[in-house]
Amino acid sequence: MSKIHVGVLRGGPSSEYEVSLKTGGSILNNLSPDKYHPHDILITKDGLWHMMGVAMEPSNILRQIDVAVNAMHGEYGEDGKVQQLLEAHGTPFTGSKSFPSAMAMNKGISKKFFLKHGLKTPIHVFVHKKDDIEERAIQIFKTFPQPSIVKPATGGSSVGVRVARTLRELKEALYEALGYSSMALVEEFINGREATCGVIDNFRGKKHYPLLPVEIIKPAKSDFFDFDAKYSGQSDEVCPGNFTQEESEQLQRLAMIAHECLGLRHYSRSDFLLTPRRGIYILEVNTLPGLTEESLFPKSLYAVGSSLSNFLDHLISLALEKPGN
Incomplete structure (x- = not known):
């Protein structure tokens, strides 16, 4: 059987460029060489596309791959723009489609959807x-x-x-x-326990499979789970978190509602605050969660007996599914 040509899109004109490089590198390292022919597609901060170190038009790159794994974060990669480009070229890709991506990326729009569907979000x-x-x-x-x-x-x-x-x-x-x-x-600013919960589509026999919630224990000097805490190992991430069964189930339920109400597909990760008196607040939904070694989503995968390699197999199969299948 011929190998599937997988293009891993990373970089991009975003402040999260470096994180995207790490996510893309992690994906490339975890793609099975028996199943896939990987293509490292680097998009510079100026928006220029490169493959094998050579600058090319996106259309020339996309015709060489069967599916795109989107490893970008932030502007261009997560806000619907690159999704529009992939849709226009008819290239199957991982993650949510262009319109839901744009809605989730815009905190003003996503918060309106949360409130409409009964999810609490901070004033x-x-x-x-x-x-x-x-x-x-x-x-x-x-x-x-x-x-x-x-x-x-x-x-x-x-x-x-x-x-x-x-x-x-x-x-x-x-x-x-x-x-x-x-x-x-x-x-x-709500002083509460921080949590995050991932959702995967069509996994283990469930339309939306909620992963185990992660508890984020931020450093004593930090007010919240900031960039340094996320990527320098300063915080503790406990998975499964130290939540009661009721709290865990509620976090999973809310993550699935957030995923569904925004029309997301394949996978997402929702961030929450838990307070003893005011309940659970949703902060935001990540349509392309980080997949670096330090990232929360892979830790959630390991906690349910899966792996990043198995998850990527599943993600690629979802992207390649024909509509209606």
């Missing part, structure tokens, strides 16, 4: 780059629960995320977040 407001930032910061500081957490409205890996306790910190956080996105999200 929040949005600030646009065109706004008078100084004036908006004063207004928010006077009327909004403090402290607050400020994030780019699009993006991931906790890039550009800061906790603000003073007016000065709020202004600085807004300017930083707006350096990564045209819109900033200001949320009520």
Whole structure:
């Protein structure tokens, strides 16, 4: 049987470029050489596509592969843009389609879907780059629960995320977040236990298979699971987490609702906060969770007796399925 030509897309014009390189490298290392002929497709920060170190038009690259494994994160790779390109070329690819990807990436849109489907999410407001930032910061500081957490409205890996306790910190956080996105999200800072839960489609006989929730124990000096904690090994990730059975089941149920309500496919990972009195809050959904050695999704796979290699087999088979099968 001939091998499947798998193109692994990594890099891209995003602040998460380095993380994407690691995710792509991990995928390339875990593709079975007996089944696949891998193609390392690097997209530079300028958006130029390369294969085997040679710059090529995307169309020339895509005609050489049977399926694309999307290992990109953030802008271009996760917001629906590269998905649109792959759809236009008729190239099967892993992960959600273009429109659901764009909705999930936009925290304003995704939060509306969460609330519509009964999921609690922290109180929040949005600030646009065109706004008078100084004036908006004063207004928010006077009327909004403090402290607050400020994030780019699009993006991931906790890039550009800061906790603000003073007016000065709020202004600085807004300017930083707006350096990564045209819109900033200001949320009520909720001090709770952090958790994340993955979902896989059509796995082990279930339409949506929830993985075991991971508990994230952040470093004592950190207010939240920030970029350094994620990728430098400073935090502890416990899988399965130290949750009661009821908490675990609730996290799994909410992760499946989030996955379904946004119309996601193949896999996703939802992030949550658990509080003793106010219940569970959903923060966001990741349509392309990191698959590096330090990433949470592979740890969840191992906890249910699977592996990254087996997961990639499953993911590629989902991408290659004909509609209606």
